[in-house]
Amino acid sequence: MNAPTTIEWSERRFGPETAHWMPRNAETALDHIPGDDGIPVLGTTLAQLKDPVGFTNRMVAQHGKVYRAKSFGGRGVSLVGPEANELVLFDREKIFSSEQGWGPVLNLLFPRGLMLMDFEKHRADRKTLSVAFKPEPMRHYAGALNEGIGSRIGAWSGKSFKFYPAIKQLTLDLAATSFLGIPWGPEAERINKAFVDMVQASIGIIRVPMPFTAMGRGVAGRKFLVDYFTRLVPERRASEGEDIFTQICHAKDDDGEYLSVEAIVDHMNFLMMAAHDTITSSITSLVWLLARHPEWQDRLRDEMLAVAPAGEGVGHNSLGELELTEMAFKEALRLIPPVPAIPRRALRDFEFGGYHIPAGTNVGINPSYTHMMAEYWPDPERFDPPGAALRLYAGENLFPPCADDASHPDRRRLRARLAHVADPAPERRAHRHLRPALILLRRARCPTLR
Secondary structure, eight states: OOOOOEEOOOHHHHOSOOTTSOOEEOGGGGTTSOEEOOBTTTBTHHHHHHOHHHHHHHHHHHHOSEEEEEETTEEEEEEOSHHHHHHHHHOTTOOEEHHHHHHHHHTTTSTTOGGGOOHHHHHHHHHHHGGGGSHHHHHHHHHHHHHHHHHHHHHHTTOOOOHHHHHHHHHHHHHIIIIIOOOSSHHHHHHHHHHHHHHHHHTOSOOSOOTTSHHHHHHHHHHHHHHHHHHHHHHHHTSOOOSHHHHHHHOBOTTSOBOOHHHHHHHHHHHHHHHHHHHHHHHHHHHHHHHHOHHHHHHHHHHHHHHSOTTSOOOGGGGGGOHHHHHHHHHHHHHSOSSOOEEEEESSOEEETTEEEOTTOEEEEOHHHHTTOTTTSSSTTSOOHHHHHHHHHHSTTTSOOOTTTTTOHHHHHHHHHHHHHHOSTTHHHHGGGHHHHHHHHHHHSOGGGO
């Protein structure tokens, strides 16, 4: 029997450092997986970009929780549900490559960023970069963020404006000050424009850097930022600034060696993108949900004022006191995740859902679908921050009654805590019972569930 045909990666489209990537499989390698190849040339790309949630719902309804689609120029397989999420994200057997999953989308723009690294290399660089996220630097960032946020929100007062562009500009400006240690002004604006061009290029339909295309602008933006960061690394290593860029320039690995200039540049490019793109989307989702549920505006405002008086920023050490705010934000992430799907690439053959999936397959999981599965989230479209955790951890599917409830002290205490959380009357006290309830959860499971 002839070996399946494989296809090499185009340098122009995917960048120069793909020689170690597995060759692309012939499209016939996935013929046995049910699915839809969409329209000629574009496949299902437009349908997925237009309505990712609706597209996934239709595909699962038609083909099941393992299905084939063709987007961004190639066939891939989607695995849907919590079991798929666990298999791919825990990746105990190191089957799935994040680099080769994200690489076809991001490699021309953010190569060698932390998210585009696998296994030991990822862990080593993450450990080295962690120096920039220790308590003392984090306190400095919180102070800088409070100052910038307070100034900008004051300027918004009494005005009508489109929220998403405004919060996007604010997060870009905050990234410039906290991450790069540069003031707002023309230099920050040039940097911000380059990042915006790169992010927009990552979801562009045309995937080669042709003139007048989003990818062309994105690649030009990357070149500008590579030159900018490369020029500044020696200067920052000679300084003692508290911004993230300077901290990373001083970071050393386990052998006592500095990160290379090229590694610092790549990490800063990716960190700057990660610093503003998903948080812009997430804050916009939260604000939209709060506009639809004004009672939650009041609750979060009261909590904020209890932690920090009006006009004062919330200090880094006080962030843990914003329990309702954290719950509301996580509920916004559940309902409208900023990254609805996560790509990987299979490095070895594996089995899932009754299907054999060959090495080299583009594999995607879909947290946004899981977040709305009625078997885990009764009334999944309802915005209910404390109840979301209650429904997840105490729903009948995950926490069924057990014969030893009456004699198990942890289960009795857990039931009592959950009764407080579920009580609609004392909301301001109920949320305080949730965290202790979840701590008890691990000990209170029925033996048959362990």
